[in-house]
Amino acid sequence: MPNVRKLAGRGGLYALLGSFAFFGAFPFYWMVIATFKTDHDLFSPLNNPFLFNEPPTLDHLKLLIFDTHFLQYLLNTLWVGLAVVVITLVVAVPAAYSLARWARGWGEMLGIGIFLTYLVPPTILFIPLSRFTSFMGLQESLWSLILVYPTFTIPFCTWLLMGFFKTIPKDIEEQAMIDGLSRFGAMSKVVLPLSISGILTVVVFAFTLSMHEFIYALTFISVSMKKTVSIGVPTELVRGDVFQWGSLMAGALIASLPVAVVYTFFLDRFVAGFTMGAVK
Amino acid sequence: MGCVEIRALSKRFGEVRAVDHVDLATNEGEFLVLLGPSGCGKTTLLRMIAGIEEPTAGELVIDGRVVTHLPPRMRNIAMVFQSYALYPHMTVYKNIAFPLRARGVKKEAVRKKVEWAAGMFKIGRLLDRKPRELSGGERQRVALARAMVREPSVFLLDEPLSNLDALLRTSAREELRQFQRRMGVTTIYVTHDQVEAMGLGDRIVVMNQGKIRQIGTPMEIYQWPADTFVATFVGSPPMNLLDQGDTLLGFRPETFLPADAVEGSEGVVTYPFEVTYLEYLGAERLVYGNVGEKSHARHVVSRLPGSLILPMEAGKTYPFAVASRDLRRFDKKSGLCREGGPS
Amino acid sequence: MRGPSVSNPAADGARGGILDREGALAKLMIAPAILYIVAMIGVPFVLAVLYSLSDATTGDPSIKLVGLRNFAAALADPVFRLSLWNTVFFTLASQCIVVLLSRLLATALLKTFRGKWLVRFLIMLPWTAPISLGTIGWLWMLDSIFSPIDWVLRYVGLLGVPGALLGAGTNLYYLGIPGLAISSIILVDVWRILPLATVIQLAGLSSIPKDLLEAAEVDGASPWRRTLMITIPLTLPITSIAFLFGVVFTFTDLVVVYVLTRGGPVHTTQVLSSWTFFKGIEGGDLAQGAAISLFMFPVLAAVAILILRMARRTEVV
Numbered sequence: 008m009p010n011v012r013k014l015a016g017r018g019g020l021y022a023l024l025g026s027f028a029f030f031g032a033f034p035f036y037w038m039v040i041a042t043f044k045t046d047h048d049l050f051s052p053l054n055n056p057f058l059f060n061e062p063p064t065l066d067h068l069k070l071l072i073f074d075t076h077f078l079q080y081l082l083n084t085l086w087v088g089l090a091v092v093v094i095t096l097v098v099a100v101p102a103a104y105s106l107a108r109w110a111r112g113w114g115e116m117l118g119i120g121i122f123l124t125y126l127v128p129p130t131i132l133f134i135p136l137s138r139f140t141s142f143m144g145l146q147e148s149l150w151s152l153i154l155v156y157p158t159f160t161i162p163f164c165t166w167l168l169m170g171f172f173k174t175i176p177k178d179i180e181e182q183a184m185i186d187g188l189s190r191f192g193a194m195s196k197v198v199l200p201l202s203i204s205g206i207l208t209v210v211v212f213a214f215t216l217s218m219h220e221f222i223y224a225l226t227f228i229s230v231s232m233k234k235t236v237s238i239g240v241p242t243e244l245v246r247g248d249v250f251q252w253g254s255l256m257a258g259a260l261i262a263s264l265p266v267a268v269v270y271t272f273f274l275d276r277f278v279a280g281f282t283m284g285a286v287k
Numbered sequence: 288m289g290c291v292e293i294r295a296l297s298k299r300f301g302e303v304r305a306v307d308h309v310d311l312a313t314n315e316g317e318f319l320v321l322l323g324p325s326g327c328g329k330t331t332l333l334r335m336i337a338g339i340e341e342p343t344a345g346e347l348v349i350d351g352r353v354v355t356h357l358p359p360r361m362r363n364i365a366m367v368f369q370s371y372a373l374y375p376h377m378t379v380y381k382n383i384a385f386p387l388r389a390r391g392v393k394k395e396a397v398r399k400k401v402e403w404a405a406g407m408f409k410i411g412r413l414l415d416r417k418p419r420e421l422s423g424g425e426r427q428r429v430a431l432a433r434a435m436v437r438e439p440s441v442f443l444l445d446e447p448l449s450n451l452d453a454l455l456r457t458s459a460r461e462e463l464r465q466f467q468r469r470m471g472v473t474t475i476y477v478t479h480d481q482v483e484a485m486g487l488g489d490r491i492v493v494m495n496q497g498k499i500r501q502i503g504t505p506m507e508i509y510q511w512p513a514d515t516f517v518a519t520f521v522g523s524p525p526m527n528l529l530d531q532g533d534t535l536l537g538f539r540p541e542t543f544l545p546a547d548a549v550e551g552s553e554g555v556v557t558y559p560f561e562v563t564y565l566e567y568l569g570a571e572r573l574v575y576g577n578v579g580e581k582s583h584a585r586h587v588v589s590r591l592p593g594s595l596i597l598p599m600e601a602g603k604t605y606p607f608a609v610a611s612r613d614l615r616r617f618d619k620k621s622g623l624c625r626e627g628g629p630s
Numbered sequence: 631m632r633g634p635s636v637s638n639p640a641a642d643g644a645r646g647g648i649l650d651r652e653g654a655l656a657k658l659m660i661a662p663a664i665l666y667i668v669a670m671i672g673v674p675f676v677l678a679v680l681y682s683l684s685d686a687t688t689g690d691p692s693i694k695l696v697g698l699r700n701f702a703a704a705l706a707d708p709v710f711r712l713s714l715w716n717t718v719f720f721t722l723a724s725q726c727i728v729v730l731l732s733r734l735l736a737t738a739l740l741k742t743f744r745g746k747w748l749v750r751f752l753i754m755l756p757w758t759a760p761i762s763l764g765t766i767g768w769l770w771m772l773d774s775i776f777s778p779i780d781w782v783l784r785y786v787g788l789l790g791v792p793g794a795l796l797g798a799g800t801n802l803y804y805l806g807i808p809g810l811a812i813s814s815i816i817l818v819d820v821w822r823i824l825p826l827a828t829v830i831q832l833a834g835l836s837s838i839p840k841d842l843l844e845a846a847e848v849d850g851a852s853p854w855r856r857t858l859m860i861t862i863p864l865t866l867p868i869t870s871i872a873f874l875f876g877v878v879f880t881f882t883d884l885v886v887v888y889v890l891t892r893g894g895p896v897h898t899t900q901v902l903s904s905w906t907f908f909k910g911i912e913g914g915d916l917a918q919g920a921a922i923s924l925f926m927f928p929v930l931a932a933v934a935i936l937i938l939r940m941a942r943r944t945e946v947v
Binding site: 020021023024027028029030031032033034035037038041049050052055056057097098099101102104105106108117119121123124126127128129130131132133134135136137138139154155157158161162165190191215218219221222225226236237238240241250252255256258259262263264266267268270271274275277278279 | 655656657658659660662663664666667670671673674675677678681691731734735738739741743749750751752753754755756757758759760761762763764765766767768769770771775776778781800821824825829830832833878882884885888889902903906907910911916919920923924926927930933934937938941
């Protein structure tokens with residue numbers, strides 16, 4: 008009875024996918040609910056947590072926006088993110104191009120070496136780096152983050168771009184040189200315009216990786232006003248010993264979703280970088 | 288204008304000698320073909336002339352100027368790659384205009400030249416399209432137009448016809464030759480296809496393993512190959528080679544005919560030819576067989592013109608012959624030809 | 631027939647400049663990256679080693695070498711030993727689960743179905759959202775009083791009534807009881823890495839040339855045999871890479887432990903990263919902190935080498 012089997016197969020597939028989707032997304036679904044539930048509803052253990060037993064409220068959002076530094080956190084995160092993107096682009100693009108095109112043999116090795124520095128964890132480096140930032144007078148400043156975050160964006164993005172530049176045929180650059188440009192001119196006027204999607208990928212990753220970062224931010228910054236959203240939300244939305252759950256969830260939600268949406272679009276490229284070109 | 292002199296040019300990649308002490312000089316306005324199998328160094332040589340490959344040793348002179356280490360943009364050459372290397376994000380117009388814009392030519396002058404070049408290759412109606420919208424033949428013309436728009440002194444081509452399908456290739460070949468004659472630009476053309484080389488070239492440079500084996504007109508190359516490599520590379524089927532002690536005796540399949548059909552005022556050499564296999568190809572017949580005693584029989588091929596209707600069968604032996612003037616002798620050890628060139 | 635003439639700047643005797651020279655330009659373009667990495671990763675790493683061999687604290691951060699004292703002290707410290715064990719255990723447990731689940735999920739995602747983009751988006755959320763914020767969501771789910779999970783368990787009678795399977799108490803203290811706390815950490819670790827592993831495995835599975843599987847089908851191989859003898863061997867390198875990256879991220883993770891339990895209750899969920907933080911940064915003992923963190927290094931180096939080997943072993947056809 009092939010149809011029943013097929014149906015059962017399909018059903019099984021949907022069940023499986025549904026469970027995984029549920030597992031992955033449930034905490035976020037929860038954030039949505041908690042954002043709009045009144046405290047009274049939220050903190051009554053007998054109330055059904057999945058339904059709105061009392062009408063939804065915007066109080067938590069109001070608290071978040073007007074009574075906390077949340078907007079400041081967002082601004083800080085934005086500022087750090089953009090600065091890190093710029094630094095990463097300026098350093099990684101030429102490096103990746105150089106490695107992709109002009110280094111026979113040792114280029115590949117160096118590229119892999121650079122990528123592997125991505126694996127050196129912040130928890131080994133944060134002690135010396137915290138001394139370093141205080142030595143530079145950058146403690147409690149967003150500049151400490153801007154200075155340190157490229158330690159993970161540059162290695163990863165250089166590797167990513169290397170793979171990307173390799174897909175542009177050499178012919179085109181050589182043709183441009185014969186047509187009258189210098190090597191550098193060929194790169195900037197012909198190759199870069201063709202690399203827009205690769206560069207866009209780097210922008211997205213550098214920004215999202217900065218936004219996600221927790222450890223360095225926690226270590227270098229303790230002044231509330233200077234916090235990024237990643238550490239600000241978990242550490243600041245506390246009154247005494249009590250979490251402001253509603254606002255906490257609201258903050259987490261607002262800061263997570265837009266990034267997640269954009270990141271999802273670029274996920275394939277991310278994986279290409281991770282599999283180190285193992286999967287073409 | 289358009290004189291390229293190559294003096295002892297070499298290129299090494301580690302241990303490998305891709306181009307080994309090549310000496311060559313072009314004649315003005317000629318269509319010079321670099322011919323050879325894959326890996327013989329012809330493309331590397333072309334790239335060195337273009338300036339996208341640095342020579343390890345030797346000198347390159349274009350129009351009296353030493354250009355050996357100059358970047359490509361300073362050599363006044365144009366090149367067409369096998370892939371045509373059209374800029375995918377630019378329209379045909381911008382592609383053709385690119386070399387001019389790169390040199391800072393003003394917009395009005397650019398437009399005039401682009402229209403002139405496009406007209407020459409009859410692609411005027413394609414100027415607003417992007418490369419991905421064009422057929423193979425159209426792309427090739429755009430590449431040629433872009434190359435010619437600057438009126439270079441030397442024109443380099445790297446197997447530009449190999450991406451076209453067979454039918455298109457022959458007509459493109461004809462057009463290319465006519466165009467080159469009209470423009471009178473010295474052209475250096477790389478190919479591995481010997482039919483193409485023979486059809487296009489004023490002179491052919493046969494290369495193997497980084498060295499030049501022979502330079503000559505198609506007829507010189509074909510009739511008087513300098514060594515066994517040229518003899519067997521040019522011509523399909525290749526020249527027959529028979530062992531004769533320390534000499535190799537060579538003769539082309541079309542000179543190996545039934546004894547009655549051979550006319551040799553200077554003498555004729557006969558061989559009993561035992562046929563093993565026949566191929567009927569319409570305009571000609573290829574007859575494969577053996578010559579010589581059973582113990583050291585040698586495989587030879589005969590090419591019978593379609594007009595020769597003599598019936599032949601596998602398994603039988605027929606008296607075949609070659610005119611003495613069609614025989615070539617090669618030294619067995621070095622492979623070099625023993626006698627001189629055409630009389 | 632020649633067109634309007636154009637001047638040729640190459641006719642003057644100029645030579646190429648630096649923008650033409652391949653060698654010099656290549657080195658120039660890669661220099662900033664190398665300099666930055668050496669300065670901000672290489673040098674701090676060396677410093678970390680020096681700190682671990684010193685007696686520096688935030689009060690007196692000067693480096694005076696005192697030998698392997700800190701390492702010995704760490705090994706003698708039961709909390710350290712516990713965190714070392716936890717790190718290894720949490721990592722292996724969570725990643726083994728992840729490898730299996732991600733393979734299952736990746737196989738499912740190979741198929742076409744409606745709403746794929748939505749499913750993908752939801753499945754990817756744990757990785758695409760900032761880790762600290764996603765973990766905050768779990769903080770509530772695992773709360774000792776208000777956990778929705780407990781609510782459901784109570785609702786179906788598995789909890790909260792005498793004789794219930796999970797006990798009569800109203801709540802399971804997911805983050806308060808050592809066993810449950812450990813399970814919770816492992817759960818969140820799995821939750822976080824699953825998307826990444828899935829996408830990597832998916833890439834691997836889709837790269838198997840269809841011909842191979844079709845040829846095997848024609849040869850009469852059953853789906854199981856095809857999976858065992860073709861799919862699994864061919865995707866082994868990619869699966870290993872997915873596993874190894876998961877290991878790296880979980881092994882060095884601070885966020886999940888910090889946000890959920892701060893290493894409690896009573897250090898039972900302490901891991902190397904969090905212990906380093908508490909000792910070295912919050913506690914001010916730079917030397918000890920550095921020493922503790924360096925215990926991670928051998929494992930990371932080994933993993934890096936394995937990743938390289940796997941990446942080299944990849945292509946098939």
